[in-house]
Amino acid sequence: MPDEVPAVRLTSITKRFPGVVANRDIDLTINKGEVHALCGENGAGKSTLMKILYGMQKPDEGTIEIDGQEVSFKTPADAIARGIGMVHQHFKLADNLTVLENVILGAEPKRRGRIDFDAAREKIREMSAAYGLRVDPDVLVETLGVGDRQRVEILKVLYRGAKVLILDEPTAVLVPQEVDELFGNLRELKAEGLTVLFISHKLDEVLSVADAISVIRRGTSVATCLDPREITSRRLAELMVGSELPTPELRESTVTEDVQLDVAKLTVLTPEGRPVVDDVSLRIRRGEIVGLAGVEGNGQSELIEALMGIRSADTGTITYGGDDITHWPTRKRREAGIAYIPEDRHRHGLVLEGALWENRMLGHQTQRPNVRGPWIDRGGARRDTTRIVQAYDVRTPGIDVPAAALSGGNQQKLIVGREMSGEPRLLIAAHPTRGIDVGAQAAIWEYLRQARAAGLAVLLISADLEELIGMSDTLHVILRGRLVARVDPGTVTPEELGSAMTGAGSDAGAADE
Amino acid sequence: MSEPQETPKTAPAPAGGGSPEHVPAWQAILRGLGPRGWALRLGAPVLALVISLVITMILLRVTGADPVSSIQSMIDYGTTDSSIVDILNRATRYYLSAVAVAIGFRMALLNIGVDGQYRLAAFLAAALGGALTLPAPFGQMLVIVAAMLIGGLWAAIAGILKVTRGVSEVLSTIMLNAIATGVIAYLLNDKRLAEVRPGSNNVATAQIPESGRVGPFNGALNSIFSGPVLWVILVAGAAAIVYLSYRKQVAAGEPGKSPVAGLVLGVIGAAVFVAVTALVVGPILTDLPGEVYGLLPMAVVVGIVFWVVINFTRFGFDLKVSGLSPTAAQASGVSAKRMVVITMIASGAVAGLIGMPELLGASYEYSLNFPAGLGFTGITVALLGRNHPFGIALAALLFAFLDQTSDVLQEVDVPKEIVGVMQGVVVLTVVIVYELVRRWEIRLQQRTVAAELATGHDLAKGAA
Structure with a gap:
């Protein structure tokens, strides 16, 4: 009109x-x-x-x-x-x-x-x-x-x-x-x-x-x-x-038999005693990307936080490569090789006022090349930041600019580069490509594929269902804190997944179980 | 669908300006020579001080005084030798107090209780020092360590309350100040830890014995700023400045940084250092009439340790990150609770040092006349010094100067209270100017980053 x-x-x-x-x-x-x-x-x-x-x-x-x-x-x-x-x-x-x-x-x-x-x-x-x-x-x-x-x-x-x-x-x-x-x-x-x-x-x-x-x-x-x-x-x-749209997809399977992360009957309660993560059991093997689909606010954030040790688990166990890490603090988990791409990069992933090289240290401030004993190794951290900037195509004129000066996509690439450093064994990636442009998205998918081929176990959480379906070897659906269905990413459509996520169609889950 | 791109270089250059323009060489040199950060770091405080000077002069005018002659007489009086001794001593106390506050500020922890911490620490340490006689270095060390422990423990109460019960440290430290006042009043009594001085109403702890005191610093100052020691300092300092400046420019072999610029900058810095040390600081600090605190160097050491810890250690990094973004700190594995307690203890331990120069160098006892309220001055000094060890030193000197020269204002018929107003004006102006400059700088940086990327100055591409 x-x-x-x-x-x-x-x-x-x-x-x-x-x-x-x-x-x-x-x-x-x-x-x-x-x-x-x-x-x-x-x-x-x-x-x-x-x-x-x-x-x-x-x-x-x-x-x-x-x-x-x-x-x-x-x-x-x-x-x-x-x-x-x-x-x-x-x-x-x-x-x-x-x-x-x-x-x-x-x-x-x-x-x-x-x-x-x-x-x-x-x-x-x-x-x-x-x-x-x-x-x-x-x-x-x-x-x-x-x-x-x-x-x-x-x-x-x-x-x-x-x-x-x-x-x-x-x-x-x-x-x-x-x-x-x-x-x-x-x-x-x-x-x-x-x-x-x-x-x-x-x-x-x-x-x-x-x-x-x-x-x-x-x-x-x-x-x-x-x-x-x-x-x-x-x-x-x-x-x-000026070019074609990239698609999230995995080529051949790289899933191995080694279980890297084994979550058993994990429950997280709110201060009021209501379960936000309810009896979740989940296994991630080396070389496997496990996707977690769910409407935002159904316990994904709490599950990630429990896995990272930011929030404590009320019951259940988390086993990581043979160690029971249920009661480990966040730092010890990170030192053991758990990498974390947080869902909110501004609040959890970066210190916006800090320089890029300081942000490169974040989450890895007890590990080489960032520190030597109790001392910060500026030279090492700066060199490695330069490496990440070049390898991950972070568009920046230098590593002394504050993180706030970069665009969202470049901030995210810096985070991905940082978390892929130091040979992680498990990556918890929450919305790794949220709000970033097509080129950067394709790049991040490629990094995930490469790391998976090298034996990285990945827990992928995303609101982009095509990304979830395309990038997951195994796909779980979480609803009100519970894993309600396990679907085959090879056959499921975004619509079916969407209804499983809202609990509307239990058919998608039932079909595959 | 299509094969995913092997190289992630398909993203178009942001905000495309058609043909890439080159950054002119003179601009690149300027960027190496005087990075915006530096210019602003020096420019902002100067601007703030000029603004507050103007406001102060207007205030003086309004109260009916002649602003130029008032400030002239303050400067005249403040630069006499005996004033300089007092200013140095005041500044030492202010400095320690401000560092104690700044440690907390760095992680957004407001330790308002520095006042109570230092008074309680000084009092109990004085009582301990007065009761014992130990050979030379041990008595002093014992008193200092005891003061740090007491200050740290008193502050730890607030830290533990915060992490276990969620009590705001602002409230708990303010209340702990009141409790400290009460405890001191109770114990500073001739029936308990103190004695009445004959011939006066003053009550004080027992005098610390000769062997437990710290002599004046004047002799050391005289020998530092004359003869061969001065030469060594000048040469070593200048060399260090040139080297560090050069190192900073060539660090990590990043493109766009010229080693020549580093050298030029270093030589300029070294020249300024030599000139200021030999021609200004040296003559002022030699042959002073009164007694400079023997523990003045301790304040310098505390400042250096603070600077090193913040900038060069893991702990300092965790502290900074916790202050800038508690959420990011937590996600990165910093235990917020642990940091709160440790920071409170560190802040309190430094607070314990505040009374030491006076106690061991001048009064030798804790009495009703012991300097009070330093903890609150420390808050304003830390604000003014932007929590930076060097900035705090300048701020402490400025405040000490203003306090010292307030008396002379009465001679020109200006109420000395105007100095309090001046200090307020300075702090407010600095806080406001810094915040405005900071916002402006962030915008400027975002714009420059976009501009540099658009003109092809891209680190990612540079080395590919």
């Missing part, structure tokens, strides 16, 4: 940073009431363009028109005032506040000088019903799963009166059912007359939800307003990266 006046029209947007042109002559037209997808690899200039549209940066050249009127944003507040809202990839919510408090934060309705919580609650209920967002305003955000948090973010933006919603890679953190739900929400938003700008590099999703697609590559638009009915995902991928 294209209108005469587009909701947003960007004309010849150019943005230069010292020595770089981040955006060059980008034109983008978004019609009212459509879901418009913007595709491009990380670093292609999507974020810069969105920051310009959201008032976080000013373009050097070019104009922005909203509803046919030329505007100039100095701050995001200006953009919000013109009805533009953004849902960031990394949620910006305060854990210890309720949904209601998070939503109204900074835009509190007042009555006689006091915050009118009742009016706000009423409004949130109405909006959440109208858009099918299913959010209870009075629960604490820390108790919510990823999908719920995202809905809170969307609600927050809508609450401020947004007419144009920018969603930055909203599906990166969701499972298929949640993605479907999100897309359902987006359609409802569209039906209510809102415009959605959807940033993604997952092409199937883009094709299924978007009304129009624009692609940018290397800072310039290579295609605008494509019709999703007339384009294949293959063609889109070529537009995006």
Whole structure:
């Protein structure tokens, strides 16, 4: 339903940073009431363009028109005032506040000088019903799963009166059912007359939800307003990266008979005594990748933390290469060769303010080449960081820059390189390719394949079901802390896996057991 | 589907600027010569001090004084020989106190209880020292070790409460301060550990015997800053600076760092060092009239140990990481509970040292007149010095200077309390300026990284 006046029209947007042109002559037209997808690899200039549209940066050249009127944003507040809202990839919510408090934060309705919580609650209920967002305003955000948090973010933006919603890679953190739900929400938003700008590099999703697609590559638009009915995902991928889309797949089996990790009847309880990991038994052999599929918040994080010794197991045993490590501290486990790619790289994987070489030491600060006895071996750590940067293609001008200065994909490659160092025997990889671009994703898959061939045992947790199916030798499904099914990655489809994860179809599990 | 790429080099260069531009040579030299980090590290405090000086002068103006002449008289008075002795002694106390606080700050642990820790430690150690007579080095060592133990144990209470019961260390240390005050008041009594000084209302512990005291540092200062020792220091210091600067530039053979720049930078640094030592510090520190604390070198050693531990040891790394990101520290295998207790004990042990220079070098007893409140000054000094051993030294000297010269303000009809305001202004300005500069630097770095990558300056590609 294209209108005469587009909701947003960007004309010849150019943005230069010292020595770089981040955006060059980008034109983008978004019609009212459509879901418009913007595709491009990380670093292609999507974020810069969105920051310009959201008032976080000013373009050097070019104009922005909203509803046919030329505007100039100095701050995001200006953009919000013109009805533009953004849902960031990394949620910006305060854990210890309720949904209601998070939503109204900074835009509190007042009555006689006091915050009118009742009016706000009423409004949130109405909006959440109208858009099918299913959010209870009075629960604490820390108790919510990823999908719920995202809905809170969307609600927050809508609450401020947004007419144009920018969603930055909203599906990166969701499972298929949640993605479907999100897309359902987006359609409802569209039906209510809102415009959605959807940033993604997952092409199937883009094709299924978007009304129009624009692609940018290397800072310039290579295609605008494509019709999703007339384009294949293959063609889109070529537009995006100039090459074909990599697929997660394993070639020949490298599984051996040696059991590297044997988890028996592991149970982890919450402080209230509720089991979050419930009687989990699991074996990983050398040269085997064991995938764990599950909707986020079903005990995966707790299981990983128990395996790493960050959280203590309440009952059950963890045996690692013959040793009972159930009561070992984290450091001893790491020293014994358990590598860990955490799910949240900013909170658990890196010290953002630290230099790259300091981050290379993280988690390995008792091992060579980083230390000699109680002393830090700067030379050794720095040399090895340089090696990782080169071997894992971490794009950085040097190893003294802080980790915060790298893009997400490069941060992740540094973490993967670090964890693959020192000949680990077990790798616990949580979402190793979350939110990173296609090239880096293919690279990380290749590293996993190589390490597996060299005899590494891997526990792979991912929300990307294609990755799970393609990269696993064995695949378990976890639901409410229990392993409910074991499926054959050779035959299962993402849809079947998705229903097993939600507990809807016990058929997928039963078929294989 | 397609074969996965063998080499992961398919990702396009971020934010593509068409033809790769070369980094001009002069820029590369500049980058080696004066990395942004260094410029900012020197520039930020200077900027902050200039701003706070301006604010202070405005304040003086508002109170009706002549700002220029007030500050002039502070400087005149502060640079007299006898003032310098007092400033050095004050700065020694402030320095130790600030290091004790900074150890906790480094891992985001707020030890507000340094005050109670040092007073209790000094008091009990004084009582111990007064009760025993041991031959020369042992008496002093015993008192110092006892003070460190007591300070460490008193601080450990807060650490253990935090890890076992989840009590905030801010609350527990504040309460422990009050308890320490009570304990000292109870024990500092002629029926218990102290005696009343005849002819006054003062109550004090027994005097530490001659053999247990530490003599003044003046003699050592005189010999250090004259004759052959000075030459040795100048030559060795200059050589070390040049070598370290060179090493730093060629470390790990990373591209883009020029050894020549390292040498040039080193020579400049060495020249500054020689000039400052021989022409400024030397003349000031020789032939001082009063007694400089004999334990002043102990403060220097504590600073060096702090610096070495933070930068060159595993423990220091764990400490830093715990401060910057507790979650990442935990995932990397740092035991948060252990770190909290150890850090509190270390902080308390250094706090125990705060009273030692005064106790062993000047008062020889703990009395009602023993300097109090140093723990709180330490918090502001640590903030001002950015928890860095060298920064804290400068901050301690500045605070000591301000405190010492506050008296002279009364002579020019300015209330001496204005100095407290000045100290507040300095700390606030520094904290704010540093934070702004830090944010700006992160943005700058992100931008430079993108820029350097786009212009082909890429470590990953460089050596492939």
